[in-house]
Amino acid sequence: MSETQAAFDRKTKPRRSLGALEDVAVRIGALWGVAVPARPECAIVVAAADHGVVAEGVSAYPSEVTAQMVANFEAGGAAINVLAREAGARLLIVDAGVGTPTANIAAGAAMTRAAAEERLREGRALAARLASEGIGLVGVGEMGIGNTTAAAALCAALLPVAPAAVCGPGTGLDAEGVARKVAAVTRALEVNNVDAADPVGVLAALGGFEIALLAGVLLGCRSARVPVVLDGFITGAAALVAAAIDPAAVEAMIAGHRSPEPGHALVLERLGLEPLLDLRLRLGEGSGAALALPIVRSAIALLNDMASFDEAGVTDAAR
Amino acid sequence: MSETQAAFDRKTKPRRSLGALEDVAVRIGALWGVAVPARPECAIVVAAADHGVVAEGVSAYPSEVTAQMVANFEAGGAAINVLAREAGARLLIVDAGVGTPTANIAAGAAMTRAAAEERLREGRALAARLASEGIGLVGVGEMGIGNTTAAAALCAALLPVAPAAVCGPGTGLDAEGVARKVAAVTRALEVNNVDAADPVGVLAALGGFEIALLAGVLLGCRSARVPVVLDGFITGAAALVAAAIDPAAVEAMIAGHRSPEPGHALVLERLGLEPLLDLRLRLGEGSGAALALPIVRSAIALLNDMASFDEAGVTDAAR
Numbered sequence: 001m002s003e004t005q006a007a008f009d010r011k012t013k014p015r016r017s018l019g020a021l022e023d024v025a026v027r028i029g030a031l032w033g034v035a036v037p038a039r040p041e042c043a044i045v046v047a048a049a050d051h052g053v054v055a056e057g058v059s060a061y062p063s064e065v066t067a068q069m070v071a072n073f074e075a076g077g078a079a080i081n082v083l084a085r086e087a088g089a090r091l092l093i094v095d096a097g098v099g100t101p102t103a104n105i106a107a108g109a110a111m112t113r114a115a116a117e118e119r120l121r122e123g124r125a126l127a128a129r130l131a132s133e134g135i136g137l138v139g140v141g142e143m144g145i146g147n148t149t150a151a152a153a154l155c156a157a158l159l160p161v162a163p164a165a166v167c168g169p170g171t172g173l174d175a176e177g178v179a180r181k182v183a184a185v186t187r188a189l190e191v192n193n194v195d196a197a198d199p200v201g202v203l204a205a206l207g208g209f210e211i212a213l214l215a216g217v218l219l220g221c222r223s224a225r226v227p228v229v230l231d232g233f234i235t236g237a238a239a240l241v242a243a244a245i246d247p248a249a250v251e252a253m254i255a256g257h258r259s260p261e262p263g264h265a266l267v268l269e270r271l272g273l274e275p276l277l278d279l280r281l282r283l284g285e286g287s288g289a290a291l292a293l294p295i296v297r298s299a300i301a302l303l304n305d306m307a308s309f310d311e312a313g314v315t316d317a318a319r
Numbered sequence: 320m321s322e323t324q325a326a327f328d329r330k331t332k333p334r335r336s337l338g339a340l341e342d343v344a345v346r347i348g349a350l351w352g353v354a355v356p357a358r359p360e361c362a363i364v365v366a367a368a369d370h371g372v373v374a375e376g377v378s379a380y381p382s383e384v385t386a387q388m389v390a391n392f393e394a395g396g397a398a399i400n401v402l403a404r405e406a407g408a409r410l411l412i413v414d415a416g417v418g419t420p421t422a423n424i425a426a427g428a429a430m431t432r433a434a435a436e437e438r439l440r441e442g443r444a445l446a447a448r449l450a451s452e453g454i455g456l457v458g459v460g461e462m463g464i465g466n467t468t469a470a471a472a473l474c475a476a477l478l479p480v481a482p483a484a485v486c487g488p489g490t491g492l493d494a495e496g497v498a499r500k501v502a503a504v505t506r507a508l509e510v511n512n513v514d515a516a517d518p519v520g521v522l523a524a525l526g527g528f529e530i531a532l533l534a535g536v537l538l539g540c541r542s543a544r545v546p547v548v549l550d551g552f553i554t555g556a557a558a559l560v561a562a563a564i565d566p567a568a569v570e571a572m573i574a575g576h577r578s579p580e581p582g583h584a585l586v587l588e589r590l591g592l593e594p595l596l597d598l599r600l601r602l603g604e605g606s607g608a609a610l611a612l613p614i615v616r617s618a619i620a621l622l623n624d625m626a627s628f629d630e631a632g633v634t635d636a637a638r
């Protein structure tokens with residue numbers, strides 16, 4: 001880390017004046033074990049799945065919208081298509097269980113332990129494949145009607161906090177809807193009787209298929225030393241799961257933005273991550289990650305391309 | 320404004336879920352008088368000048384650094400060169416008085432009223448030229464050793480607030496340096512005896528040449544209906560001057576980032592602007608504006624390129 005910071009300190013600017021940009025480049029340098037990381041190719045992984053807990057009336061949208069939005073992703077018409085294009089990033093849509101929802105977590109386990117492990121493996125393999133194809137920076141996102149409830153249940157179990165602390169309006173619930181969400185999460189924690197010391201068990205009990213797959217992507221990115229930009233609350237829940245499985249996973253994580261969902265700030269605080277953006281986004285899809293990619297890439301570009309005080313003949317007041 | 324918002328509300332996403340991106344696109348639509356603004360070509364204007372108030376010991380860097388950094392800009396080695404390239408923006412460096420400093424504001428007026436008016440005219444003409452060349456989005460920045468002191472004096476006079484409320488470390492002053500800055504601003508307000516009802520008089524008494532030129536750019540951007548992304552505290556002072564001359568100028572302004580300088584939050588609050596970024600940048604040069612340009616462009620791209628609920632066959636829960 002100190003070598004990347006030293007390289008920044010030779011550039012023609014006051015020390016530390018690039019703030020969070022210096023911090024993110026220093027973290028990437030440490031992950032890669034190099035003083036000056038090269039400019040990365042970028043990809044965004046969006047995992048989609050359906051959720052049986054929608055039966056509890058916890059979403060403003062019906063389950064059919066998950067498949068409709070995946071079709072919209074494939075046709076190029078969604079927000080993430082536009083933002084991936086703007087960011088110059090490859091976009092991968094992964095069907096982790098669209099149309100084959102998890103069981104209703106308010107009544108029992110979302111999936112078997114084997115199904116959770118399978119999604120984790122798939123996610124790890126996807127990260128390894130992206131790394132082998134030369135991707136050096138990944139953004140993650142998700143689509144799944146009902147998945148803020150799964151994310152809230154995971155966060156309530158793993159942080160741990162009371163359900164009300166992590167249940168918000170999601171994509172547009174009213175106060176009654178939020179109350180139904182709190183009730184569903186409360187029941188999910190009761191009936192599943194999870195043990196936070198067994199994160200794969202917690203994931204199987206409460207998690208969505210897309211959240212399990214994304215947790216695998218995060219673990220695989222750490223293994224491949226590919227920095228990965230998180231999106232909002234749901235990818236934050238996947239990050240909590242990944243960090244519970246392997247605390248070193250956090251080393252590869254960059255917080256793209258802060259969601260207005262009340263649980264997200266708690267997740268970022270637990271992970272020790274400072275978000276790059278705070279734009280009141282509550283869309284998901286990886287939109288906040290995509291908007292943060294150019295900032296991360298700019299941080300690396302500054303480290304590569306700026307002149308040093310010596311090269312430019314500029315007086316260095318701090319020397 | 321309502322037409323741009325209505326266009327956003329037809330897109331395949333929950334209402335208002337793109338937060339600040341929707342707000343910025345709506346403001347640009349209102350400025351242009353169209354529901355869906357077209358994707359703009361971008362330029363960044365960096366104005367540079369020297370400041371006689373450096374004699375008061377108010378900067379961590381010597382005055383010679385202004386000219387050295389302008390040479391660095393011309394050679395392509397500074398942060399703003401890298402960030403303009405990353406943002407796909409043209410970069411214009413304007414010498415507003417490098418090597419020909421303003422008089423020391425702690426002892427009298429910075430410049431004559433005629434000199435201030437001349438810089439305002441030059442700035443307006445530059446904005447008009449950029450608009451005529453097809454530039455549809457401008458970022459502004461500055462370079463000038465000592466210019467946080469000039470900016471602090473302008474803000475203290477125009478907000479108005481006590482000097483201590485708007486004097487911070489700038490690019491790296493220690494506590495004694497900040498105390499010297501507060502003393503210099505206090506004397507500047509005393510000896511110049513400015514009248515906030517005469518903003519051009521305030522500008523001539525306290526302002527830097529680059530700040531005057533940038534105030535002209537901001538006024539010219541409003542006249543040409545070109546949205547303009549502000550940078551940090553110094554461009555904020557130019558924005559205060561422009562808004563005091565013509566309150567409508569604010570309609571064209573977008574706050575790129577929030578500087579850690581204590582006066583900047585006060586300026587943004589007065590202008591009624593919410594910054595897009597908060598990355599602890601304290602560099603200037605237009606760096607925060609440049610980093611915000613892709614976000615503004617993404618907001619416009621979303622409005623142009625996303626599919627509507629009808630086009631994509633997605634169920635619209637809010638209808």
